[in-house]
């Protein structure tokens with residue numbers, strides 16, 4: 001541990017701003033196992049990575065009680081690296097990917113928790129279902145036959161902009177979609193309870209709009225290497 005132990009201090013400072021019941025996911029992509037261990041030693045247990053192979057390598061190096069979250073664009077041929085142990089896949093962006101994850105869940109004998117990624121931002125580069133596509137996919141109903149995945153909620157990334165009103169509108173729209181989907185398709189499922197929204201620059205706005213899981217990277221790690 002470094003003498004000044006900045007990672008631990010950053011985690012403590014961010015945690016202090018989160019309401020009860022909101023989970024902090026430390027996004028450790030681009031950061032070495034030593035930095036993750038430092039966060040772990042400060043009590044952090046949820047970590048997010050965006051590349052399946054990197055995640056697999058870190059999972060083998062680090063304590064086994066870490067909850068690993070996959071937050072990047074997932075290619076079908078990379079599911080195998082994470083399927084046996086992943087705690088939550090945030091980035092399901094097509095029905096086909098959901099089917100593929102289900103197939104690997106079957107192979108591993110587990111039910112893999114998943115979130116549906118919603119494309120809400122203005123940037124073309126971001127992945128995900130539009131709100132309408134998401135609703136239609138669920139209404140179609142075939143997903144109910146997939147016994148080795150569990151849909152636990154939604155994930156989104158807001159536009160990368162300083163326009164606070166625009167960001168706020170996006171988070172509010174996803175919260176409204178979450179509530180509608182919950183009511184329409186998961187009213188009986190207590191496990192549909194996760195809204196993954198908010199990063200270093202916008203997590204406070206996301207939390208005001210019902211986020212249950214914030215994904216924070218640079219505000220924890222960037223100062224320190």
Ligand SMILES: *Cc1c(COP(=O)(O)O)cnc(C)c1O
Nearest residue numbers: 027050071199200215216217218
């Ligand atoms: C990198 C990343 C984050 C963390 O972003 P920061 O701005 O570093 O906090 C959160 N979510 C996703 C999907 C990411 O790719």
